[in-house]
Amino acid sequence: xxxxxxxxxxxxxxxxxxxxxxxxxxxxxxxxxxxxxxxxxxxxxxxxxxxxxxxxxxxxxxxxxxxxxxxxxxxxxxxxxxxxxxxxxxxxxxxxxxxxxxxxxxxxxx
Amino acid sequence: xxxxxxxxxxxxxxxxxxxxxxxxxxxxxxxxxxxxxxxxxxxxxxxxxxxxxxxxxxxxxxxxxxxxxxxxxxxxxxxxxxxxxxxxxxxxxxxxxxxxxxxxxxxxxxxxxxxxxxxxxxxxxxxxxxxxxxxxxxxxxxxxxxxxxxxxxxxxxxxxxxxxxxxxxxxxxxxxxxxxxxxxxxxxxxxxxxxxxxxxxxxxxxxxxxxxxxxxxxxxxxxxxxxxxxxxx
Numbered sequence: 515x516x517x518x519x520x521x522x523x524x525x526x527x528x529x530x531x532x533x534x535x536x537x538x539x540x541x542x543x544x545x546x547x548x549x550x551x552x553x554x555x556x557x558x559x560x561x562x563x564x565x566x567x568x569x570x571x572x573x574x575x576x577x578x579x580x581x582x583x584x585x586x587x588x589x590x591x592x593x594x595x596x597x598x599x600x601x602x603x604x605x606x607x608x609x610x611x612x613x614x615x616x617x618x619x620x621x622x623x624x
Numbered sequence: 625x626x627x628x629x630x631x632x633x634x635x636x637x638x639x640x641x642x643x644x645x646x647x648x649x650x651x652x653x654x655x656x657x658x659x660x661x662x663x664x665x666x667x668x669x670x671x672x673x674x675x676x677x678x679x680x681x682x683x684x685x686x687x688x689x690x691x692x693x694x695x696x697x698x699x700x701x702x703x704x705x706x707x708x709x710x711x712x713x714x715x716x717x718x719x720x721x722x723x724x725x726x727x728x729x730x731x732x733x734x735x736x737x738x739x740x741x742x743x744x745x746x747x748x749x750x751x752x753x754x755x756x757x758x759x760x761x762x763x764x765x766x767x768x769x770x771x772x773x774x775x776x777x778x779x780x781x782x783x784x785x786x787x788x789x790x791x792x793x794x795x796x797x798x799x800x801x802x803x804x805x806x807x808x809x810x811x812x813x814x815x816x817x818x819x820x821x822x823x824x825x826x827x828x829x830x831x832x833x834x835x836x837x838x839x840x841x842x843x844x845x846x847x848x849x850x851x852x853x854x855x856x857x
Binding site (some may be wrong): 520523525526529537539540541542543544546547548549550551554555561564565567568569571572574575576577578579580581582583584585586587588589592593596598599600602603604605606607608609610611612613614615616617618619620622623 | 631636639640642643658660661663664665668669672673678679680682683686687688689691692693694695696697698699700701702703704705706708714717718720721724726728729732733736737740741742743745746750753754756757758759761762763765766770771772773774775776777779780781784785789792793796798799800802803804806807808810811812814830834840843844847848
């Protein structure tokens with residue numbers, strides 16, 4: 515368990531270093547996510563090296579973003595002023611996304 | 625008394641306590657609007673308003689939990705690999721569907737938001753609305769929107785997909801369960817995936833992989849797409 519946590523943070527630091535050195539507009543942790551996927555795929559690291567800590571983090575993932583949700587209270591005025599475009603843009607876009615994704619998958623999968 | 629609430633243990637404790645209670649509630653009454661995250665957020669905001677505590681004070685403890693979002697994103701890469709290994713065959717049409725669907729999500733929400741005269745900061749906060757919350761928050765930091773608004777919208781999109789996604793797609797004439805799973809994961813991330821798992825196991829697997837793949841694709845292209853669309857319109 516502890517070894518896998520070290521691995522996860524090793525990739526995280528590595529992603530942050532790449533972001534810092536090359537100033538790419540992608541978050542360091544996303545770079546780390548891509549790198550750990552590639553490393554697993556190329557068998558540079560083994561799944562069991564990273565799985566224990568990874569499973570625990572994903573299990574509690576929703577807990578970690580609650581503070582961001584609570585942060586909405588600090589933007590009450592912005593939300594109140596813009597709730598119409600927020601709701602309509604999000605709703606219409608979500609239905610279009612669902613339909614197009616399902617349509618393409620259904621057409622191509624056979 | 626205000627000094628007491630500034631102790632990190634206060635914000636930390638009410639967050640884990642409310643999440644624990646919200647999970648208990650969900651176990652007792654299995655109803656979609658009782659989503660534990662949604663209930664926790666509403667519960668904590670209500671408590672803070674009642675006690676007249678502002679967000680900054682609460683977040684002195686809350687930020688210890690948010691910190692773990694970063695390693696969790698790395699863990700999603702591991703999850704992606706595991707799911708990828710499961711659906712290796714038939715992967716190309718699947719990735720095409722997710723990539724096109726994911727791009728359509730960013731483009732339509734951004735264009736609609738601009739057409740509805742939303743201020744730039746809102747448009748920038750909505751672009752990543754279809755992907756899993758931790759990734760969406762990171763994307764919004766880069767597109768310079770408000771991550772907290774993104775978090776709220778993403779959770780709402782997930783709940784919408786979970787509650788109405790299946791029926792909407794059936795109504796629109798989609799028959800394949802794996803196609804419905806793919807769409808739920810692409811458009812409404814983990815919360816939508818929870819619904820796909822209820823349809824059948826394979827739909828759940830497609831949905832989980834779609835969530836991961838779209839998180840990756842959206843993370844890479846959103847900053848460029850949003851900048852382009854805002855400068856064009």
